[in-house]
Amino acid sequence: MTGTGTGTGQRAYRPRMSLWWWARKRSYTLFILRELSSVFVAWFVLFTLLTVWSVARGEERYEQFLDFASNPLVVALNVLALAFLLFHTVTWFNLTPKAMPVKVRGRRVPSTVVIAAQWLGFVVVSAFVVWLVVS
Amino acid sequence: MPNREVEPFAWMAFSAGGVAAAMFAPILLFLFGLALPLGWVSPDHAGLLDALGHPLTRLALLGVCAAALFHFAHRFRYTLYDGLQLARFGTVITAGCYGLAVLGSAAAAYILLLVL
Amino acid sequence: MADSITLRVTRYQPEVDDEPRAQDFDVPLRENWVVLDGLNYIKDRLDGTLSYRWSCRMGICGSCGMMVDGEPALTCATFLVDHAPGPIRVEPLANFPVVRDLVVDIGDFLEKLPRVSPWIVRDDDIPVDEGESLQTPEELADYKQYSMCINCMLCYSACPVYGLDPDFIGPAAIALAQRYNLDSRDDGAAKRLDVLIHPDGVWGCTFVGECTTACPKDVDPAGAIQRYKLTAAMETIKSYVSPGGGP
Ligand code: SF4
Ligand code: FES
Numbered sequence: 001m002t003g004t005g006t007g008t009g010q011r012a013y014r015p016r017m018s019l020w021w022w023a024r025k026r027s028y029t030l031f032i033l034r035e036l037s038s039v040f041v042a043w044f045v046l047f048t049l050l051t052v053w054s055v056a057r058g059e060e061r062y063e064q065f066l067d068f069a070s071n072p073l074v075v076a077l078n079v080l081a082l083a084f085l086l087f088h089t090v091t092w093f094n095l096t097p098k099a100m101p102v103k104v105r106g107r108r109v110p111s112t113v114v115i116a117a118q119w120l121g122f123v124v125v126s127a128f129v130v131w132l133v134v135s
Numbered sequence: 136m137p138n139r140e141v142e143p144f145a146w147m148a149f150s151a152g153g154v155a156a157a158m159f160a161p162i163l164l165f166l167f168g169l170a171l172p173l174g175w176v177s178p179d180h181a182g183l184l185d186a187l188g189h190p191l192t193r194l195a196l197l198g199v200c201a202a203a204l205f206h207f208a209h210r211f212r213y214t215l216y217d218g219l220q221l222a223r224f225g226t227v228i229t230a231g232c233y234g235l236a237v238l239g240s241a242a243a244a245y246i247l248l249l250v251l
Numbered sequence: 252m253a254d255s256i257t258l259r260v261t262r263y264q265p266e267v268d269d270e271p272r273a274q275d276f277d278v279p280l281r282e283n284w285v286v287l288d289g290l291n292y293i294k295d296r297l298d299g300t301l302s303y304r305w306s307c308r309m310g311i312c313g314s315c316g317m318m319v320d321g322e323p324a325l326t327c328a329t330f331l332v333d334h335a336p337g338p339i340r341v342e343p344l345a346n347f348p349v350v351r352d353l354v355v356d357i358g359d360f361l362e363k364l365p366r367v368s369p370w371i372v373r374d375d376d377i378p379v380d381e382g383e384s385l386q387t388p389e390e391l392a393d394y395k396q397y398s399m400c401i402n403c404m405l406c407y408s409a410c411p412v413y414g415l416d417p418d419f420i421g422p423a424a425i426a427l428a429q430r431y432n433l434d435s436r437d438d439g440a441a442k443r444l445d446v447l448i449h450p451d452g453v454w455g456c457t458f459v460g461e462c463t464t465a466c467p468k469d470v471d472p473a474g475a476i477q478r479y480k481l482t483a484a485m486e487t488i489k490s491y492v493s494p495g496g497g498p
Contacts, residue, residue, distance in 0.1 A: 011265040012348035012356050017414045022218060025321070028411065031459045032218050038210035041152075044160045045200045045207075045239060049246050051167040052187055052196065056251040059180040069172035078168030085160045092157040095458060099477030106389055118157075126162035132186050133166055134176050142454045143484040213457045217415055 033084075034091045040084035047078070093118040145209050145233070152206025155199045163199075193247045200247075201240040208236035256280040256331055257338035258289050260301065263349050271349060274298075275338060278331075286326040286334075286341060287315055290353075303353035310467060313403035317353055318342040323405040323465045346407055346414040360404055363420050366446050367428035372439025390435040397430035397475060399468040406462035406472050418451045422462035422472030425453060429475040432482075448483045456480075 018024075022032040054065035068074060096118060097111035170176045178186075186192060212232040216222040255277045263271040276297050278289040287305055294301050305315040308327040315326045320340050331339070347355035377384060406422035413419045428447055432440045447453050456476045463473040 012350050013263050013265070013268075013271055014348045015345065017220075017346075017411065019220060021411055021414070027461060027464065028459070031457075031461075032214070035210055035214040035218065035457065038207040038214070041156045041160060041203050042207040042211075042235075042239075044156070044164045045203050045243070047168055048163055048196070048200065049243055051171075052251060053246050055180065055183050055187055056246070062180050062183075066172050069168065070174075075169065075172065078164060082161060082164050082168065085156070085164055088153075089157040089161055092153050095460070095477075098460075098463075098471070098474040099458070100481065101474075101478065122158055122161075125158050129159070129162045130166065132192070133183065134178055135182075140487070142450070143448070143480075143487040146454065146480055147484050210457075217411060217457060220415060222416065 034087065037084040037088040037091075040081040041088065043077075043081050044085060047081075089122065093122075145205070148202065148205035149209035150206075152202035152204070152209075155202040156206055159199045160203065188251055193251060197243055197247045200243040201236075204236040204239045204243075205233070208232040253280055253336060256289075256335060258286070258293065259338040259340045260290070260293070260353070261340075261342040261349075262301070262352050263343075264300075264351060271343075273340075280331055280335060282330075282332055284331045286317075286319055286324075286329045286331060286339065289331060289339075290326065290341070301353075302351045311401060313401035316344050316403045316405050316408070318345055318408065323408040325403060325405070325467050328467060344404060344408040346410070346417075347404070357404065359417060360402070360407065360421070360423075363424045364402070364427065366420065367424050367431075367443050368439050368446075369427045369431060371431060371434060371437050372442060373436070374438040384436050386435055393435070394430050394433040397426050397433070397470055400426060400430070400470050401468055403467065405465040405467060406470075409461040409465035411459055411461070412455055412457060416451075416455060419455045420446070420449075420451050422456075422476065423470075425456075425479060426470050426472040426475040429479060432479075444483060444486055447479060448487070453480050453483060 022028040051065065051069075054061045069078075093115050097109075097114040102109040102114055166176070171178075187196075209232070212228055215228050215232075216225065221228060256279075258276050258278055259273050260276060261271045262268070262274045276289075276293045278284075278292045278297075281288075285308075287308055290301065290303055290305075294303075303315070303317070303326075305327060306312040308315070310325055310328045313325075316323060317326050318324070318340070319326065319329050320334055321342075323344060326341070331337075341353065343349045343353045344355050347357070347359070350356050400423055402423065404423065407413050410419075410422055413421050425447060428443045431437045432443060453476050456473075458473060458477055460473045463471045466472060
């Protein structure tokens, strides 16, 4: 961690980032949690495919799958995963207007409107999926 | 590290998957992971098979799954680079992450298009 | 209100120190005093060997950036009372080599800025006798925010990606590129694209967003970078669709 030589002939001190940099500040920690939500996105895909597969393989397989999925450990994992997925949704929706300014007739749409529109989409999609699966 | 030709596509897949996951993942995992197993809703097996087996459902699910996997691959790759400071293993990490996404998408296509 | 406050200042004197150490100074706690006033008080009355940079003391020159209680800040715009009761940690800007005390080496930043051609690039020169190149207020609004940058480097010290990989071209440089890309008089976008889609360019950014939080001038470099990623991706696709027609 000591300084190394620079072109100026003086020893400049070069700090190194610690492996725990993301624990130093709340906003960094939230960032890392946001990035780690991707792991639960992968879990969501795996679990969805398992569900579909068991449904496709007939009623008996599906019942077995329900047994497996109602195991408290699996339920706990899914609750955790759901929390991370919602965190992903919130952060993603909030960042969208920053990454993609929306203009209507030359005027910039306020970010609150963009965020609200996304949540509207979320509600519509969710309602549709529930209707599709339940009815 | 992927070169400048690949990175834009990886990023676009990441973004598409980010949108797909933000919109679809919570409700799907809520239904499949909690509501069905815990009996909060109990559609019969035939109805479920019907709903999932519809060609449009299959295609939509395939799109969501594949995009979400590439979202995962891209984000997780950079998490390993920055969070764990593993950028020096960039090639291995990149191959692993996107490789997983490709294999996963193939599995999704197999399940959704052939098994179902 | 207490009448004094402790500044815990980082000292580093390369001829004697192997690594930085902290030194406490008590300075008067006045309502209208900023951290920089405290440092000037130390330099004038307590220890003339303390080194730090400043010039305008009004948030314009961008030279007084330091870490105040762990956050990058302009010390001329950070009031002591907002950090009372102290001690207030005053450290050199993070992510840069420390030359002495609170002075960091800005060479890397100065080398990066000109890489994005931060000036108006024209395909054809407009003769002076044609008069001004006019812009509408909307055209100005497209880039104005990015032109507010004062090169204070707070965004670099807030950015973990830059901290981990100093080759990353960084927030202010990319925002500056957008400053000119989005200017209706500029034709240099293709030239800047080559620099920005380089592996050290926009793709390393993971949208931590801390640069935007740190920026004292509301430049929003994080937004500039994400917007640029979209542009860069579109340009890449275009260059595949119409080879030769692309950048
Ligand atoms: S973008 Fe903001 S934080 Fe970064 S150098 Fe410019 S003024 Fe400072
Ligand atoms: S002294 Fe000029 S910005 Fe602070």
